[in-house]
Amino acid sequence: MTLIPSILSVPPSPGVTARCAEARAIVLSNMPVNGEYRLLTLDAPAEVLDCAPGQFFQLLCPVPEGEHPFLRRPMSIYGYDAHAEQLQFLYKIAGAGTRGLATLRAGDTLNVLGPLGQGFTMPDAWQNLMLVARGVGLATLAPLARMAQQQGRSLTAICSARSPELAMSVDLFRSYGAEVIVVHDEDGSSEVPALEALIEARIAAGSVDAFYTCGSRRLLTMLQRLGQKHGIPGEIAMEQQMACGLGMCQACVRPFREGNEVVHRRVCREGPVFPISEAIA
Amino acid sequence: MSTSDLSVKVGELTFANPIMPASGTFSEDLSDVFDLDVLGAHVLKTIMHGKRAGNPTPRVCDLQGGMLNAIGIPSKGIDDFRDRMLPYWSDYKAPLVVSISAHSMDEFARLAAEVSLPGVAAIEANISCPNIEADGNAFAMRPDTTAEVMRRLRAETDLPLWAKLTPNTGEPVAVALAAEAEGADAIVTANTALGMSIDVRTRQPRLGNVMGGMSGPAVKPIALRMTYQCAHACRVPVIGCGGIATLDDVLEFLIAGAAAVQVGTATFQSPTVMARLIAELSDWMQAQGVTSLGEIIGSVQIPGGEAA
C-alpha cells in the first residue's frame, strides 16, 4: 500500500493528448514463452495502432471459469505493426484477469482500449542508452529497442532474471542491434552491488547518456543514485492499480517529486512513463 | 429515417436525452473516446472547497459484478474549477452539472454560493459523503441532517439543486422528502453502497482506505428500488443511478419512474457505453413506436395495484 501524502497539486497536463479507441481485436495466437509468460498476438484495427513505446492498453479479459475479473487489466504494448495490423502483449499469469487472457484461442475476439498514456521519449542528446529491467518489465521496454535502432542510438540492455534461461526479450533486443547483458540471481550478478559496479564501469567508459527502466523499486533507487551522482537522466515506466485507464477516476495516482513539493500524478494519463528523478520508489 | 425525441425534462431543465455520466466516473479525458456533446448533460467529479489529496492506494478493487472504490475526493479546489474547468466545459452544448460536497454545513453553503456561476446549469449536492460534523456519517443518512444541509444550500443558490442520496440509509423516502421539502429540485438515487473486501492471502483489506463504495451491476437492484420508492413519494423528478450498463437497465430505471439516468462504472468497462446507450434508446423508441419518453417514465405495472 502506498500512503498518499497530504500535500497536493495535480499538475494540469499541457499538451497531453492521447488518441485512443475501444476496439475489437481478433486473436491470432496466444503462446507460452519461457514457461512463466505468454505472448498474445492480435489482429487489431488501424485506429488503435498509432502507438508509441511505453504506452499501454486496457484489456477486457475473458472470464475464466469460477472467477470474475470485472475491471479491465492494463498491459504494456510489447509489439505493434500498423502495416500488418498486429498488436502484441507479453504477460505473466498473476490472477483472474491474466488467467482469463490465457484462455484465449486463435479466432477469439478481445475488446481492447488504447493506446493509452504517454510513451518514452528519446531526446537527441541521448545517444548511448542503457536499459535495466527485470521480469515482465522487460516486456514494457521491448519496443524501445526498435525505436533506438530506428533513431540510430546505441543501446545496452541489462536483462535481470531469477535464472539465465528466464531472462525475457533477449533475442528481441539483439535483433534490434542492442548489446545484451544477462544478470541473474543464481550467480548473484542481479544483486544491486554487483549491478551498480557493472553500470559504474560503463559510465566510467563514457557510454551512458540515459537510463530506461520500469517497475522494481530496487532498480529505481539504484538508478536514481547513479543518475544523481553522474548527472544522467532517464525514464521509468510505473504501475498502479487502475479502473478507467483514461484519466477519469483518479484510482491510479502515485506521488512524485516536483521541486520541493510532492504531487500526485495519474499513472494512466501523465504516465506510465515518468522522469526517473521525479519518481518515488 | 425520422429520429425519435429523446429529450427529457428534469425540473426546469431540458436535456437532449436522458443519459448523463455519474459524478467521479467522467472527465474531459473521455473526449479522447467520443464527442461528449452527445450526452444529455455533463456531471463533474465532486469538488470540495480546498485542495485535497484523496485516499491512500489501492483506491479500487474489483468484485463479482462490480467494484469498490475509495478514491476520496482529491479536489483541486474552487479556484481550479472557476479558472480551468468551467471555461473548458462551457464550450459544450450539453448542460453542466457541478457536484459539490463539504465536511461542514458552513463550508457546503459557501461552496454552493461560489459555484453558482454563469455556465453552470445545476448543482448536484453530494450529501452522501461522510462528513466531520455528523461523526463521519453522511448528511443523507438521516432526514434531519438532510433537511438542514439542503436548507443551507437552498439559501445560497438560485440554480436547480439536486440531492444525491445514499443507499446506506434505512429511510430513503424520509430523506428524499426532507430534501424536497427544503427545496431540492431533483433527487439522485443513488451514490455507492458502503462495502469491504479482504485479500485472504495477505489478510489485508483490498482498499487502502479499508472500506469503500460499491458500484456496478451488482448494486443495480438497490438503486432501482430507491428510484422507485422516491419517484413514488416525491413530486420532484428522480434521476436513477447505479449499475446501469445496458439499454434494458436504462428502460428499467425509466419505467420505475426516473426522469433521467446516470451511468458510472459501466464507462470503465466500456468507455463508449453512454454514446451507445443513446443510439440504442433511439432505435428502440423507433422500433416500438414510442414518440416521447414521457410514455415510458413511471409506467411500471404493479399487478394488483401499487406496492410501495
Ligand SMILES: Cc1cc2nc3c(=O)[nH]c(=O)nc-3n(C[C@H](O)[C@H](O)[C@H](O)COP(=O)(O)OP(=O)(O)OC[C@H]3O[C@@H](n4cnc5c(N)ncnc54)[C@H](O)[C@@H]3O)c2cc1C
Ligand atoms: C501500465 C501498466 C503496464 C503493465 N504491463 C504489463 C505487461 O506488459 N505484462 C504483464 O504481465 N503485466 C503488466 N502489468 C501488470 C498487469 O496489469 C497485472 O499483472 C494484471 O492487471 C494482473 O491482473 P490479474 O487479474 O491477473 O491479477 P490480480 O492480482 O488478481 O489482479 C487484481 C487487481 O489488481 C490489479 N493489479 C494486479 N497487479 C497489478 C500491477 N502490477 N499493476 C497494476 N494493477 C495490478 C489488476 O488489474 C486487478 O484489478 C502492467 C501494469 C500497468 C499498470
Ligand SMILES: Cc1cc2nc3c(=O)[nH]c(=O)nc-3n(C[C@H](O)[C@H](O)[C@H](O)COP(=O)(O)O)c2cc1C
Ligand atoms: C471511481 C468512482 C468515483 C466516484 N466518485 C464520486 C464522487 O466524487 N461524487 C459522487 O457523488 N459520486 C461518486 N461516485 C459514485 C457514482 O457517481 C455513482 O453514484 C455510483 O458509482 C453508482 O453508479 P454506477 O454503478 O453506475 O457506477 C463514484 C463512483 C466511482 C466508481
Ligand code: FES
Ligand atoms: S485509472 Fe482512472 S485515472 Fe488512471
